[in-house]
Amino acid sequence: MTQPPTPRVHLVAILLLSGASSHADVLWMKNGDRLSGKIEAIDAQRVQISLPYGAPLRVDRAQVVRWRIDSMEQRKLASSQPTPAEEKAASQYWHLSASTDLSAKLKRNSSNRDDINLVANSELTNRHWRFSLLGNYNYETSDGQTKSHDYELNPKADFFLSQQWFWRSALDYNYDLLSANYLSVEYSTGAGYRFWNDRRRRLEWVLQSGIDEAYWQVGSSSLDLLFENGHVRYPFLSMGWDYRQPLLDNSIEAFSTGSYFRYLHQPSDYVQYTQSAELSLGLRYYLTNHLRLSWRSELKWEDLQVELAGSTVRPTDDIDWRHYLSLGASY
CATH class of the missing domain: 2.30.30.100 (SH3 type barrels.)
Structure with a gap:
């Protein structure tokens, strides 16, 4: 990244x-x-x-x-x-809103490739509480071979101390059905500030602390040489944002979400995992009040290095940048 x-x-x-x-x-x-x-x-x-x-x-x-x-x-x-x-x-009074976006790429020429990505988001709010759930499913194949198959669930609970200030507790659950490093679970809590929020406009900042835990299959990963029991945890501080803004005649909407993580403790002398970031930004074009076309770019970046036998190695897969064009609906 x-x-x-x-x-x-x-x-x-x-x-x-x-x-x-x-x-x-x-x-x-x-x-x-x-x-x-x-x-x-x-x-x-x-x-x-x-x-x-x-x-x-x-x-x-x-x-x-x-x-x-x-x-x-x-x-x-x-x-x-x-x-x-x-x-x-x-x-x-409780208000429910939800949205879904589906993107699919079917390639049939020198190679056959199918890529499917589904994102669903729901939010339940009243004057004092807001509960949200984000789901992200990704499936990619090439010439009949599955290249990636993973999903993410991200529930959050916000309690509003005032019109602007709120306290957030969140869980981020990522499961990879193919990799030996199959599971990542992130627990976090902290304070947030809402600058504005209505049906189409939002700007919020959140400062949180928490624990990031990773799990892998024992005996199937080189991580066994560096850690024990197929499990490691990293305490962290993070800063995140959530922004959306209508443009022109409100038929176009710009949006961005993201988080930056700083890890506070290194459980291994051989692995330095100091920071990471996740970013999503894009545009939505509303064909009707509910139907929309969306373009978004997602970036995941990790600052990770491994020191073995006096040499430093940086993994080649620490950057993941993806682009999506999707059809979706909101209600």
Whole structure:
């Protein structure tokens, strides 16, 4: 894999953040959406809110569960706040969203090759909790021989301490059906900050600590010479992000997710596994409100070196870069 995110990436992130207002009025909708901007008018039928990324909206007040107004001079607009019973209902309301993306490449010429990748993501949220599950399945064959066959499951649980701050606990389970190094399990927990989040826009940063455990079949890997019992664990600190932003007339969406890991302890004197990174970025084009075409690039990089007999060896497979064009749906 290539090098970890450069300072230029961080500069771009800072510029993006500078455009987000630190104070905003907020509407919580019955369908689970959250609109951030400036509330300009409230009457018995409508609420008008000016959005930083689009034209002002007038929404049906019956579809609004509650609102928050930051500006003191604007609070006279809110002559009738939601009742405590309505606020309690808002905190208990759950909103479910999900998406799937399927890419397949079937090659028939000098060689026969089939590549299939399926990604599914679901999210269940209310005012205080968010539960998400990401699944990724990959299967590749060439001339009847299976080249790769693996899957990943990544459940997360977030508890919101405030509108911006949350605490995350996560598990990342990777299983390879072909390799002797068949299993990697990552446990992590830590604090996150949400700069903005609504139906189409999101920017979040997370700082976590945890344990990365690897398992392999005893007697089938050279790792037996360096470790015992077919198992090793690495404590780590990590920083991650989740970003998405609509472009043009909202028919195009840019997105990026990623994590950088720094390992705190080396259990073997012969193996130095100091850092790694995972990055995904791409674009989605919405054909309809639910159907979409997506392009994405995924990068996995590991800084790993093995020292044996006075020489240093770097594995040749420490970089994995893949590109996908897929058809998907969100709902």
